[in-house]
């Protein structure tokens with residue numbers, strides 16, 4: 001295999017297939033039970049002593065159209081009465097805001113996620129953010145981030161959001177190749193995406209685009225020109241490997257031969273390496289799970305760095321990234337069920353997981369997936385033991401493969417480990433041999 005200069009490795013093999021997601025994601029959470037609901041409600045009556053800053057994440061899980069690959073639980077704009085949904089979203093936020101745990105928590109990010117929050121009018125988004133600012137403790141230094149597609153982010157809307165003080169636009173660009181965009185049912189053209197980005201950048205907004213690789217029919221040339229375009233537009237990048245999810249349009253299209261399949265394991269890895277090498281050469285640093293950033297302080301994002309001790313307070317139909325220390329949760333996906341539950345005065349949680357101490361140790365090791373070190377001192381302080389004592393076999397295996405380094409202070413991934421960070425995380429999942 002050719003020497004891969006930036007990644008600094010001649011050998012890039014370690015496992016058969018690259019895992020792109022870690023264990024302990026929402027699909028593994030058990031459905032909520034009366035006992036776990038009670039336990040969560042009790043937890044919310046306690047003080048937050050973690051000392052970590054948190055993220056507040058109201059979701060607008062509504063989209064004008066469905067992208068072929070998308071596994072996010074969303075509802076079509078035409079089927080939602082937006083104003084009643086926003087009222088109930090505020091009611092849910094208010095239910096959390098009244099709890100002792102949240103009253104003693106400090107937030108430094110308000111993120112309108114989804115879905116496509118930009119289906120809202122700028123005034124509706126601003127009203128929701130104002131509600132968050134009025135009802136939660138917001139740190140002196142805080143950031144507002146809004147997700148949107150160029151189809152619904154008309155330029156005057158961007159102007160209003162920038163004027164209000166939104167810091168970052170997150171845009172699902174996916175690819176700047178119009179042929180691929182059409183096949184994936186993306187609602188806008190590459191030039192529209194580019195126009196919206198250029199406009200936002202002119203207003204000094206930070207823009208972070210989602211890009212996807214290993215798409216059906218995506219050549220390496222197409223991927224390279226999408227990456228070049230993103231670099232030229234001076235945006236932050238989340239580069240996701242396509243996962244063909246059961247039940248998505250794309251899965252059916254591939255099964256029925258309407259769409260070509262995705263590339264094989266080796267091609268997928270080469271696409272990852274191409275992005276890594278091009279972006280690091282252009283001054284980006286790989287941070288978090290899939291982020292490439294050129295802004296130094298973005299690399300220290302608090303809620304990520306505090307994993308698994310910080311928290312994301314997520315709300316809205318279908319949201320699934322919620323975690324408050326040992327509790328992780330996702331909400332009801334059906335927007336009508338969500339609204340009826342909130343109306344009845346109950347938290348609209350669908351799945352809720354309460355981690356045991358052992359799970360928390362395993363989840364702490366998944367910091368490696370986020371490219372973060374596991375501090376031995378912190379591990380000792382939280383669990384009264386060291387990673388080596390708790391996970392001797394896993395750590396030895398990963399060390400032998402050259403995927404991690406251990407010194408007297410911490411465990412961290414190596415350059416080679418970056419390629420296989422998903423697989424590394426799975427070594428710490430329960431029942432792995």
Ligand SMILES: C[S@@+](CC[C@H](N)C(=O)[O-])C[C@H]1O[C@@H](n2cnc3c(N)ncnc32)[C@H](O)[C@@H]1O
Pocket residue numbers: 063069070071072114115116147148149150170171172173174210211212240241242243244245
């Ligand atoms: C809910 S979307 C938010 C984007 C927003 N709806 C827009 O139109 O700009 C979140 C991101 O998840 C990523 N994503 C969705 N489905 C995916 C899949 N099957 N595999 C990998 N990434 C996926 C996409 O990059 C997408 O932009």
